[in-house]
Amino acid sequence: MNVFNQLSRPRRKANSDDNLIPLINIVFLLLIFFMIAGKIEQIHDAGLTLPKNSHAKSAITQPITLQLSKDSEIHLNNELVSFDSLPNALTNLLLEHPANVAVRADKHVTYKELDKVLEALRTAGFSTINLFTLTTEPS
């Protein structure tokens, strides 16, 4: 027994922190995953369900975003605007930004409603309209 004690390595004094090392490893891995894979962005979607699409190109954030909900509520750059005040608000924004606009319309909105908004955009002078969709994997 005495010989065995001499041959074995001296034991390190057990530390209570040692039990936490696997936990820290996992937490660090999770942290790195969320830091790399996630994207921090502010989304005010106003309860929208965007249409799905698997073939469209990736969206580029536009300086002007117009949201159209299924209740026909219009949000221009996250501010609720009425349909009557939309042309004025668009004209003011067009003076500040280039002529591209992102339209985020709920997938249940009918063309009757969308056309009114598109007409206002055309009248204001926007040349390119990006209709935003959610990317799905191609089947």
Add this chain to the structure above:
Amino acid sequence: MSSLVMPKRRKQSISLTALIDVVFILLMFFMLTSSFTKFSAVEMQSSLAASTISDTKPQFLHLSENGYLSAVGKSNASANLSDDTLGNLFDRSLPTVLQPAPDTQVQAIVDALSRMKILGFTQVTLGKSSASRGSVE
């Protein structure tokens, strides 16, 4: 003299609790703020821009509520055009105006726009809605 000499500090291990606190807070922050949703966009020219691109007469396509594409002003077109028929009946390089029915939902419009983009139609715009086939506004 020896009492003035600073006592030798014992090597102390750093507690990990504070580190874990900070890492947990960072983890919570990134978990709550990160988004994994990917957005894409279907780009279309508004009729304002399309009219300035060329003076050639555009071709018209009608999109029904159930997502069927049909030709406007072409007698030999069926109610739901297949990809091949679309390619044969229409010139892909010409400006094309898609005219959805008033009650067509945005999902059907997006599907039709992306289908036309895949088929090679380069200048697609959304026109005024047409209630029935054959009416051009």
